[in-house]
Amino acid sequence: MTFKPFEHGANVIVHSATKFIGGHGTSIGGVIVDGGNFDWANGNFPDFTQADESYNGIKFAELGEIAFVTRVRAILLRDTGAALSPFHSWLFLQGLETLSLRVERHISNTKKIVEFLDNHPKVELVNHPLLESNSYHALYQKYYPKDAGSIFTFELKDKDEKKARDLIDHLEIFSLLANVGDTKSLAIHPASTTHQQLNAEELASAGISKGTIRLSVGIEDVTDLIADLEQALEKI
Structure with a gap:
């Protein structure tokens, strides 16, 4: 497409899928893309390096490239209740085709x-x-x-x-x-x-x-x- 953030040093991309992916003003949703290119074990992110007792003591930083996106999926989505409706998911998939x-x-x-x-x-x-x-x-x-x-x-x-x-x-x-x-x-x-x-x-x-x-x-x-x-x- 027109811009590739990871090629210019981005670590995480957050995008409103409602815009061009959906493209018809009919659906609400977003995407988080983890570039897998950031060291979450550098000592500045205790949520990643300390054991998470709510998830069987996992230390997300030990997962390497998928540390961030795994924590988003396992913890953030669990705690906020964010859930894309099946119909909106279908609309986004239709949008991607064009x-x-x-x-x-x-x-x-x-x-x-x-x-x-x-x-x-x-x-x-x-x-x-x-x-x-x-x-x-x-x-x-x-x-x-x-x-x-x-x-x-x-x-x-x-x-x-x-x-x-x-x-x-x-x-x-x-x-x-x-x-x-x-x-x-x-x-x-x-x-x-x-x-x-x-x-x-x-x-x-x-x-x-x-x-x-x-x-x-x-x-x-x-x-x-x-x-x-x-x-x-x-x-x-």
């Missing part, structure tokens, strides 16, 4: 939409690292050589909250939803929804203004998506 195809479409659509917005007179800034003007562009090229990132924000020129919210209301294909990574395209106004609890200073430090709009680009025909954004921008 994941690579969907990601290709997510990315190709996003690149064209970013280009459109970056050249629109009513848009002040597009926050996507594929743009050379973005401060993270070099890191993007290093870690995502095949391109990535269908979730990004853009900012209207006058940073006007009413115009930002009106734009979202005028969209006909993009849906006003807070979730991301769906096959359908989504739009939301972060300052009044996902980040509404932050004050002005905190919003600024997060790179969010009253005129910021977040998009999660889906797999619809990109010509239709651009036309939808264009007609909405014309109305504000």
Whole structure:
């Protein structure tokens, strides 16, 4: 796929399967992947090196590469009661069958939409690292050589909250939803929804203004998506 964390030094991957793996906004679940490349017996993790009396005195660190994932399965799942429903499991398996195809479409659509917005007179800034003007562009090229990132924000020129919210209301294909990574395209106004609890200073430090709009680009025909954004921008 687009990014391989273990190749860049990660030890454990935690991922929300609800997003691209499921990809249709229909299921809730997550995955924990143990890279087996961390020394849990280094003296800093007593939960791994001391005998766990609740599990027949096992010392998880002695299991080597599978120490972490075994403790997660044996202790964490037992204590929290986390259990993925069979139906959601089936939905995730169905999603995996088309994941690579969907990601290709997510990315190709996003690149064209970013280009459109970056050249629109009513848009002040597009926050996507594929743009050379973005401060993270070099890191993007290093870690995502095949391109990535269908979730990004853009900012209207006058940073006007009413115009930002009106734009979202005028969209006909993009849906006003807070979730991301769906096959359908989504739009939301972060300052009044996902980040509404932050004050002005905190919003600024997060790179969010009253005129910021977040998009999660889906797999619809990109010509239709651009036309939808264009007609909405014309109305504000």
